[in-house]
Each structure stands twice: as C-alpha cells, then as structure tokens.
Amino acid sequence: MTAEEIPVEPAPWWRRRRWWAVAAGALTVAVAATAVAVAANATEPEEVVEDYLARLLQRDAEGALAYTDQLAAFDSVPHDFLVPEAMAADWTVTRVLRRHGEDDDPATVDVTLTAADGTSREGRFNLVENADGDWRILNPLVELTAEQLPADFIELNGVSSTADVFWLFPGAYRAYPSLAGTVTAPTYVAVPPSGDGREDPDGSGIATEAYLPLFGVGPEQAASLQRSFAAWIDSCAASTAPNPAGCPFAAAYGASILLSDGEYTTDEVTWKVETYPVVRLRQGPQSFSLVIVEPGMMRISGEGTPYYPEDAPDEKFSARCGITLNVVSVRLAPEGFTFTASAPGPNCYDPYS
DSSP states (O other): OOGGGSOOOOOOHHHHHHHTTSOGGGGGSOHHHHHHHHHHHOOSHHHHHHHHHHHHHTTOHHHHHGGGTTOTTGGGSOOTTOSGGGOOSOOEEEEEEEESOTTOSSEEEEEEEEOTTSOEEEEEEEEEEOTTSOEEESOOSEEEEOTTOSBSSEEETTEEEOOSEEEEOSEEEOBOGGGTTTOBOOOEEEOOOTTTTTTOTTSTTOOEEEOOOOOBOOHHHHHHHHHHHHHHHHHHHTOOSSSOTTOSOOOEETTEEEETTEEEEOSOOEEEEEEOOEEEEEEETTEEEEEEEEOOEEEEEEEEEESSSTTOOOEEEEEEEEOOOTTEEEEEETTEEEEEEOOOOOOSSSTTO
C-alpha cells in the first residue's frame, strides 16, 4: 500500500501521544512513512504492539506479515485470510496496557479490540527482547479452526475458504455476509488469548481456537429456509424410485412396497407432494437438524404386483406417506442451505408413525 493510498485520518489516542512532536507543516507527509519510522524507533513492548495494530487498521497486510517472520508453523497453516480484502478498518483499539514489571521478558501487553457494532474482546500479546534491544511479538496471529461449523466453507469479511484451520490477523470479522438472507452470525473479534505462545519463541505454542458461532434465523432467513427445503422436497419427488436416494421419504423394504392396504412389487412409482412440512433449524456441531413445526405428507402411486395372493394380476395403488425429518442434516454452502438424508425406513403403511 503506497502513501497516496492511505487516507490521512485523526490518529487514535495510542498513536497520537507519539506524534505530537511532528510539526504542523509535516502533517501532510504520508502516514505510511511515519508509521514505518515510528516502528523502527519503537523501544517499548507496548509501542511495538501499537505499531502492529496500526498496520492492521490500515489494512497493510504486507507490513503486518513482517511481524510473523519467527512463526515456525506459518507455512503449515493456510493463510487465505491474511490479505487486505479480509481485513476490516472499522474496528478500534480501546486499550493497550503493559502488564507486570518493566523488566519482564517475555513482556505482556493487554489489548482490547472493539468492532463497529460494539462487540469487544480482550487479549494479550507476548513479546521477547532480542539481543539488539528490539522487541518481537511471539503471538501476532490467531489460529482458528472451523471444523465444527455446520458449513462447507467459511466466509469472513467477504473472503471465503474451505480450510478447516487457518491464520487470522487480530481484528473484527463479519461472518457470512454473502448469506445475510439465509443466516446471521455475530461479529468475531480475533485477538490472541492470554498466555498464547508465551513459552515458545518460534510461535509453536499458539493454541488453536475453535470457531462455532451461534447462527441466527430471523423471519427473512426462516422464509429462505422454507423455500430451500421445499425445493429440495420437489427434487426428491421427481424421482421414480420407491426409495429416492438421499431423500426423507421411502416406501419399500427390500423388494416390497409397504402400503396401508397391502404390499406391492414394482421398480417405478410416482411421488407427489401433498403438503410441505414447516420446519425450523436447530444448530449442532457440523450440521443443523430440522425441528417440525407442522408435518408434511407425500403421495405415492403406481402399478405393481400384489404380494398376496401369489397369482394376482398387477393393479394400481395409491397411498399417503410421511416425511421423516429426523434423518435430515442441513449445512451451509455458498448457494445457501443444502440438505441430505440418511436412509429412512418405509413410512407409507403408517405415515403418522
């Protein structure tokens, strides 16, 4: 990022105190050049942290990555989000405080970061002093795992990834903004936890933090869920199989179609939706489940050979079948909700069971 690209804005309190000596006529000098000069002359741990956070607020990913040189595991963890596009600039640093004695090594600097919506979180940077007197941050990044998310991908500040574990810069992140009409998720504030990486100069002690937000479904999102679910049921109803693969209704056990008025043998049937279930989501690890608000019903029809008597001619049949929702799992995908079902038992001979 060049000096011309960085807007000159009022400096936050924790940088203003070190810039008061700059002459008024020099205020037009590029902010980036000033920040670099300050970083080079930083002599206290809190000053190093302040300069690092300043780069993050300027969305200077390249400059911020200079603070990660010592991380032994850097290349082994995906860094899809360590780019300017994934960095927000509307969060603030509301506290920077050196802890313990001035001679501590490692030194600890507590910070509080606050997102634009007021979401706030405290964390702690640990720093060691090099032989030349410079302080180095041991834990400049947050390692996040999304393995428990009920989603096929993760999206933060508009940048998407399919990685299960990844690095994040400290800062504020809006989750799944492209799916705002499908689900809502709280802002995530990334900040190193207390004690993270303190005993390992190469950063190998940075603990992995699990990311599993509580998703919200308001009226708009509930309507989106219902439309997506109905479309999935329609796609299942287009099947001619007695037991449509991956769908929440079935009629056959082995070779026999089990109906309330008897058993039939046939390879081809017609499915039709009589009523769509009304459902809501229940969040769990790795997937959502469906809760029935109002049950739905299918109708199966066709022509087959009756099981009894043995020599009976083929005859037409028609019956109602239930929709088994406790076998359905739901996940988030880039296109919205996706539905899968494990094989349900036949539910046409007693569709209310």
